[in-house]
Amino acid sequence: MSEPQTPKQAAEAAAIRRRWITLGEVLAVVAVVISGLTLWNSYSERSTAAAEKAAERQSEQAAAASIVLSGRVEEDGEAISFSSANEGRVIQSLTVRFPSALGVSPVETLADARLDAGAFARAVRGATDAKRIRLPIAVEAVFTAGGDLHRATGLYQLGLERRDRLIGGDAIRISGVAYQGAAGRAPQAEIDRLWRPTAT
Known part of the structure; x- marks a missing residue:
């Protein structure tokens, strides 16, 4: 049977748990931010590629319509x-x-x-x-x-x-x-x- 914790030990254990919770929360927020940035980067790349293709098509059409x-x-x-x-x-x-x-x-x-x-x-x-x-x-x-x-x-x-x-x-x-x-x-x-x- 374990010995009962002293008030000081209980306070230290609670502080350790709070630190782990805080660290976990920080890691969760960092993971969300990284996911958001990855999603934005992917969207931005797709938008840029689509805009470049549209501009290229428009340029080709304009060239075909000139003489x-x-x-x-x-x-x-x-x-x-x-x-x-x-x-x-x-x-x-x-x-x-x-x-x-x-x-x-x-x-x-x-x-x-x-x-x-x-x-x-x-x-x-x-x-x-x-x-x-x-x-x-x-x-x-x-x-x-x-x-x-x-x-x-x-x-x-x-x-x-x-x-x-x-x-x-x-x-x-x-x-x-x-x-x-x-x-x-x-x-x-x-x-x-x-x-x-x-x-x-």
Whole structure:
């Protein structure tokens, strides 16, 4: 039979039990905090990965919906044929818009994507007597990429030259085309702002 504890021994035993309870409580709180941090870290990683995948998909879709046109001058500058500079884009149609000051109606082409200088030459000849002219145009392209139909508008500068002819006065001929960037929400206003009839 064990001897009864003295009040001092009983107090020490109670203090030891309290210390163990306190230590146990601290360990439990630490375990809960660690579990919470682990759960948050896992959630954060999943959210970040999902956001990165969504951004990548959006970037791919935006890239697929864009097109840059290149041009090949034909018939000694009387026409220019457009083609896609991007791989995997097939042009279905083009709508070419000119500065409002020229009074030229938009030109629509189908798959051949060809623009004749005759569509705008008279208006340009009447607007400027410069020998070399930069004509801003907005080109809306309807094209397929990856089996989907897309529409995009770009700003371009047509290089033009005034050439003397023996009969019929001078002629406006196309010398090339340069891409200026994607059009904003008001492509007509942009090319109107860029048109400089006195440029040489």
